[in-house]
Amino acid sequence: MRFRIRPVETSFYDLFTEMANHLVEGANLLAQMLDSGTDKNALGDLMREAEHQADETTHKIIKRANTTFITPFDREDIYRLASSLDDVMDFMEETVDLVGLYELGELPADFAPQVEVLQRATQLTADAMPRLRTMKDLDEYWIEINRLENQGDRSYRRIVANLFSGSYKSLEVLKLKDVVDSLEHAIDALESVANTVEQIAVKES
Amino acid sequence: MRFRIRPVETSFYDLFTEMANHLVEGANLLAQMLDSGTDKNALGDLMREAEHQADETTHKIIKRANTTFITPFDREDIYRLASSLDDVMDFMEETVDLVGLYELGELPADFAPQVEVLQRATQLTADAMPRLRTMKDLDEYWIEINRLENQGDRSYRRIVANLFSGSYKSLEVLKLKDVVDSLEHAIDALESVANTVEQIAVKES
Amino acid sequence: MRFRIRPVETSFYDLFTEMANHLVEGANLLAQMLDSGTDKNALGDLMREAEHQADETTHKIIKRANTTFITPFDREDIYRLASSLDDVMDFMEETVDLVGLYELGELPADFAPQVEVLQRATQLTADAMPRLRTMKDLDEYWIEINRLENQGDRSYRRIVANLFSGSYKSLEVLKLKDVVDSLEHAIDALESVANTVEQIAVKES
Numbered sequence: 001m002r003f004r005i006r007p008v009e010t011s012f013y014d015l016f017t018e019m020a021n022h023l024v025e026g027a028n029l030l031a032q033m034l035d036s037g038t039d040k041n042a043l044g045d046l047m048r049e050a051e052h053q054a055d056e057t058t059h060k061i062i063k064r065a066n067t068t069f070i071t072p073f074d075r076e077d078i079y080r081l082a083s084s085l086d087d088v089m090d091f092m093e094e095t096v097d098l099v100g101l102y103e104l105g106e107l108p109a110d111f112a113p114q115v116e117v118l119q120r121a122t123q124l125t126a127d128a129m130p131r132l133r134t135m136k137d138l139d140e141y142w143i144e145i146n147r148l149e150n151q152g153d154r155s156y157r158r159i160v161a162n163l164f165s166g167s168y169k170s171l172e173v174l175k176l177k178d179v180v181d182s183l184e185h186a187i188d189a190l191e192s193v194a195n196t197v198e199q200i201a202v203k204e205s
Numbered sequence: 206m207r208f209r210i211r212p213v214e215t216s217f218y219d220l221f222t223e224m225a226n227h228l229v230e231g232a233n234l235l236a237q238m239l240d241s242g243t244d245k246n247a248l249g250d251l252m253r254e255a256e257h258q259a260d261e262t263t264h265k266i267i268k269r270a271n272t273t274f275i276t277p278f279d280r281e282d283i284y285r286l287a288s289s290l291d292d293v294m295d296f297m298e299e300t301v302d303l304v305g306l307y308e309l310g311e312l313p314a315d316f317a318p319q320v321e322v323l324q325r326a327t328q329l330t331a332d333a334m335p336r337l338r339t340m341k342d343l344d345e346y347w348i349e350i351n352r353l354e355n356q357g358d359r360s361y362r363r364i365v366a367n368l369f370s371g372s373y374k375s376l377e378v379l380k381l382k383d384v385v386d387s388l389e390h391a392i393d394a395l396e397s398v399a400n401t402v403e404q405i406a407v408k409e410s
Numbered sequence: 411m412r413f414r415i416r417p418v419e420t421s422f423y424d425l426f427t428e429m430a431n432h433l434v435e436g437a438n439l440l441a442q443m444l445d446s447g448t449d450k451n452a453l454g455d456l457m458r459e460a461e462h463q464a465d466e467t468t469h470k471i472i473k474r475a476n477t478t479f480i481t482p483f484d485r486e487d488i489y490r491l492a493s494s495l496d497d498v499m500d501f502m503e504e505t506v507d508l509v510g511l512y513e514l515g516e517l518p519a520d521f522a523p524q525v526e527v528l529q530r531a532t533q534l535t536a537d538a539m540p541r542l543r544t545m546k547d548l549d550e551y552w553i554e555i556n557r558l559e560n561q562g563d564r565s566y567r568r569i570v571a572n573l574f575s576g577s578y579k580s581l582e583v584l585k586l587k588d589v590v591d592s593l594e595h596a597i598d599a600l601e602s603v604a605n606t607v608e609q610i611a612v613k614e615s
Binding site: 404408 | 512
């Protein structure tokens with residue numbers, strides 16, 4: 001629709017894909033956290049490193065948006081997308097951090113479905129980012145993310161109902177609820193990324 | 206202000222009104238949930254059905270926005286309004302779902318003012334939707350919603366203070382707090398609908 | 411970038427500065443709340459008064475935006491900035507209100523760093539508002555706010571870990587967690603103010 005008098009800066013797509021790949025890595029680290037044999041301290045270091053790299057990528061995107069004359073889509077939407085991707089990482093890092101801070105040992109087995117949703121949703125997001133270039137075939141991405149978010153919602157409520165069932169000590173309930181809330185926020189943030197992509201696609205189409 | 210070369214698609218107003226009417230129904234179902242004689246399972250089914258219908262209406266709005274050349278206001282604002290109305294329903298459905306999942310019996314009597322605020326605010330929202338057509342007489346709507354949200358806030362804090370007063374067992378406190386948080390989020394979401402309407406009215410005026 | 415055919419209404423900058431000064435006062439009242447000798451009731455009255463004045467300023471800004479033909483930046487951005495500043499005050503007022511409602515006595519000493527972050531961040535915000543006029547030298551403001559928010563995040567998690575450590579009774583944990591959550595939301599809201607300012611600056615530059 002918009003007239004373009006010179007080639008747009010295309011490397012934004014690469015940076016968004018790079019960003020989403022950090023999220024894939026973060027979700028994989030969360031999956032390892034559920035394994036009983038994992039060294040929690042080493043895992044915490046890897047997660048902080050992934051979060052740091054995601055921050056670097058975010059800054060690269062913002063800097064490039066500020067210095068590029070013609071951006072592939074609205075400058076404001078570039079910020080919104082970058083910052084919503086960054087939120088996902090922050091919540092995943094928070095999850096691992098809380099497990100350490102609260103000195104939690106094994107996490108309950110029923111946390112696994114939440115982490116699987118995160119793994120699947122981050123992978124879908126990474127696969128979708130290169131498609132921003134053509135704005136084509138993005139529908140299936142956000143429909144599937146919305147479906148996953150609904151599925152995550154249901155498993156979240158089951159986990160919490162189980163935490164409240166009387167099998168855990170009071171403080172344990174509070175600690176575990178904080179951890180599962182973080183996972184839930186990470187999933188919500190991925191839905192918010194998908195909504196942002198949808199809005200950009202609608203505007204640009 | 207904007208030039209229009211052909212009649213705009215007006216049925217958006219009807220769909221937004223339809224959507225808000227689902228919310229009125231949801232709030233009435235919540236009011237029934239407070240009655241001691243209510244069959245909680247049957248109520249849960251009715252709420253899920255209302256939530257499902259609201260989803261259908263949301264999809265109708267989005268599909269129409271995507272396929273209509275001239276929308277009555279910005280396409281993005283149509284999405285934002287539809288999605289903020291949908292949020293209200295999701296929180297109301299969550300409330301009923303949690304009551305079931307946590308196997309809560311009677312809810313404390315002091316939850317009633319929260320539900321009354323929801324009933325009043327959903328009705329005001331349904332009454333306001335047809336006025337989007339002319340963008341007239343909307344001030345009183347959002348002023349009253351803001352007043353109701355403040356009132357809801359005060360009763361929310363009183364309910365929580367009472368939950369924390371020592372009259373309930375630890376797990377009961379956590380369960381009931383989750384339920385009243387859901388009600389509070391539904392009220393906040395109605396305020397967010399009103400803010401969206403206000404921003405649209407300002408833009409279009 | 412935009413052509414201006416008559417002088418813009420400049421007093422918006424003064425009103426935003428006035429608003430941010432209410433926030434500075436709110437943060438100072440919170441600092442007093444941590445002092446053991448403070449009369450909590452008198453403090454609550456002062457906080458409600460500060461919140462009331464912030465509301466008045468918000469209404470002045472909105473009314474002026476509605477009646478001014480040429481605003482210094484987009485009308486919608488004026489609303490967003492006013493409303494995000496107002497959110498900060500609401501959370502600070504909530505903090506004091508909860509301390510009263512929950513009949514909490516002394517707050518734990520480790521709450522102090524959160525309040526110090528609020529004092530520093532509100533002061534930075536008040537210093538930045540007049541710079542909206544030229545949109546210059548705002549980078550350091552939002553970078554520093556983001557740094558403070560990160561610092562606040564870390565101290566928030568330490569406080570919560572300490573609340574969950576077993577030194578407090580169950581209900582005391584819940585009450586204190588609500589209070590520190592309010593402080594945390596106020597800090598997040600100040601980051602959201604900074605993000606709004608950044609987006610406005612990017613648009614207008």
